[in-house]
Amino acid sequence: MKGKADILIGAQWGDEGKGKVMDVMGADVDVFVRYQGVANTGHTVILDGKKIVFKLLPSGMIYPGKLCVLGNGVVIDPEQFLTEVEELHNMGQDRARLAVSLNAHVVMPYHKILDHAQEAFRGKGRMLGTTGRGIGPCYLDKYARSSIRVEDLLDEARLREAVSSVLEEKNRILTKLYGEKPMPLDEVYEPAREWGKALAPYVENTTDLLYESLEKGKHILLEGAQGTLLDIDHGTYPYVTSSSTTASGGFSGTGLPVACLDRVIAVVKGYTTRVGEGPMPTEDKGEAGEHLRNKGGEFASVTGRPRRCGWLDMVALRYSMRINWCCSIALMKLDALSGLDEIKVCVAYNLNGIISERFSSSSSTLADCRPVFESLPGWHEDISSCTTFESLPEGAQNYVRYIEDRVCVPVKLVSVGPAKHQTINRGL
Numbered sequence: 001m002k003g004k005a006d007i008l009i010g011a012q013w014g015d016e017g018k019g020k021v022m023d024v025m026g027a028d029v030d031v032f033v034r035y036q037g038v039a040n041t042g043h044t045v046i047l048d049g050k051k052i053v054f055k056l057l058p059s060g061m062i063y064p065g066k067l068c069v070l071g072n073g074v075v076i077d078p079e080q081f082l083t084e085v086e087e088l089h090n091m092g093q094d095r096a097r098l099a100v101s102l103n104a105h106v107v108m109p110y111h112k113i114l115d116h117a118q119e120a121f122r123g124k125g126r127m128l129g130t131t132g133r134g135i136g137p138c139y140l141d142k143y144a145r146s147s148i149r150v151e152d153l154l155d156e157a158r159l160r161e162a163v164s165s166v167l168e169e170k171n172r173i174l175t176k177l178y179g180e181k182p183m184p185l186d187e188v189y190e191p192a193r194e195w196g197k198a199l200a201p202y203v204e205n206t207t208d209l210l211y212e213s214l215e216k217g218k219h220i221l222l223e224g225a226q227g228t229l230l231d232i233d234h235g236t237y238p239y240v241t242s243s244s245t246t247a248s249g250g251f252s253g254t255g256l257p258v259a260c261l262d263r264v265i266a267v268v269k270g271y272t273t274r275v276g277e278g279p280m281p282t283e284d285k286g287e288a289g290e291h292l293r294n295k296g297g298e299f300a301s302v303t304g305r306p307r308r309c310g311w312l313d314m315v316a317l318r319y320s321m322r323i324n325w326c327c328s329i330a331l332m333k334l335d336a337l338s339g340l341d342e343i344k345v346c347v348a349y350n351l352n353g354i355i356s357e358r359f360s361s362s363s364s365t366l367a368d369c370r371p372v373f374e375s376l377p378g379w380h381e382d383i384s385s386c387t388t389f390e391s392l393p394e395g396a397q398n399y400v401r402y403i404e405d406r407v408c409v410p411v412k413l414v415s416v417g418p419a420k421h422q423t424i425n426r427g428l
C-alpha cells in the first residue's frame with residue numbers, strides 16, 4: 001500500500017469550519033471522500049469570492065482532475081445530489097471525477113415525512129431538533145435491513161419490488177401512527193426510477209476504487225461531517241445524528257483499511273456552537289453569546305437556524321482529541337473573538353459540587369454539569385488580515401498557546417476569516 005489517508009473531523013457539535021480546511025489542504029489531496037451523514041450537513045467553501053455550500057458533494061469537486069467519492073457510509077438524497085451536480089455544472093466548477101458507492105443508502109421521500117412526523121410525535125420538550133432531512137429514518141432502515149440502496153435504483157424490477165414492499169410497512173406507520181396520508185407506489189417508484197437513470201454514470205464499487213487509489217500511492221482525505229459530540233455512539237445521545245462522525249467512522253464508511261491512516265486533524269472553532277436540542281455546558285445566552293453569533297455569522301448553513309453559542313469547552317475538546325486521536329488542530333473563526341475584554345474557557349465541570357475534568361456523553365449528566373471557567377484577556381484589534389502568528393495581538397497568541405497547552409495537541413492552522421487567504425498555516 002503506497003498511499004495514505006488523512007481524516008478531518010469536527011471536534012465539537014459540528015459547523016467548526018471543515019469546508020475551509022479541506023479547501024486549504026485541497027491542493028495536496030488526490031481523492032476527497034465523504035463517509036457518513038450527508039444531506040444534513042453543509043460545508044462552506046469560498047471560491048473566487050463566491051460562497052459555495054456543499055451539502056452532499058465532497059468539497060474537492062472544485063478541483064480539476066481530483067476524484068471525489070461518496071462512500072458506503074453516507075445516505076444519499078438523490079434530488080439534492082442532482083441539484084448540486086447541476087449547480088456546479090452551471091458554475092463551470094464540475095471539474096472533478098465523481099463516484100457514488102453502490103452500497104450507499106438512499107434517503108426516500110417517506111424518510112423526510114417520517115423525520116418531521118417523529119419530531120412532532122415526540123412533542124415539545126422531547127424533540128431532538130433534527131434537520132428534517134430524513135437522516136435518522138434512513139439510517140434506521142439501513143440497520144433494520146429494509147433500506148433502498150443506490151444499487152437498487154439501477155435495476156427497475158428490483159427497485160419496484162423493493163419500494164412496494166417497504167411502502168407497505170411505511171404506509172401503515174404513516175397512517176396508523178402519525179395520521180399522515182399513505183404514499184402511492186408510483187409517487188415513490190417513478191421518481192426513484194428516474195434517479196437511478198441520472199445517478200447511473202456515477203455509481204461504482206467505491207471500496208475497490210479507493211483501495212486502487214491507495215495502491216497507486218494517492219493521498220486520500222476523508223471529510224468528516226458534523227462533529228464528534230454528535231456521534232451516534234460517542235456523542236450526547238439522544239441529541240446526536242444517526243451516523244459515526246468520529247475518525248473510526250471513516251473506515252466503516254468507506255471500506256478503507258485502518259492501516260492506511262496517516263493523520264487525524266481536528267477542526268475546532270475558537271468557541272462553541274450547537275444547533276438543535278441537547279446539553280451544552282458553556283452556552284452563553286447573554287451578551288457574549290450574542291457577540292459570537294453576530295461576529296461569527298452563526299446561523300445554520302442548511303436550515304438557517306440560529307446556532308446556540310458559548311465559550312470554548314476544554315473538557316469536551318480533550319474528550320474529542322482522545323476519541324479521535326488527533327495529531328493537529330485547525331483553529332477556526334478566531335476573528336469572531338475580537339472585541340471582547342475577556343475570554344472565558346471552561347476547564348472543568350462542577351457536577352453537584354464535585355469538580356471533574358471528565359466529559360460525559362450522557363445527556364442527563366451533562367445537563368447537570370456547570371462549567372468551571374478560567375478567564376483570559378481578550379483583544380480588540382481586527383485580526384482578519386493577519387498572515388503570521390507573530391502578527392496576531394498578544395491576547396490572540398496567548399489564547400492559541402493556552403489551547404495547545406491544555407489539550408496537548410499543536411494548533412497547526414489558525415483561521416482569521418472566511419476566505420482561503422485569511423489563514424495562518426503553521427505547518428498543517
Ligand code: IMP
Binds near residue numbers: 015135226242277
Ligand atoms: P439529524 O442529523 O438531522 O438527525 O439531526 C440530529 C442532530 O444533529 C440535530 O441536533 C441537528 O441540529 C444536528 N446536526 C445535524 N447536522 C448538523 C450539522 O451539519 N451541523 C450541526 N449540527 C447538525
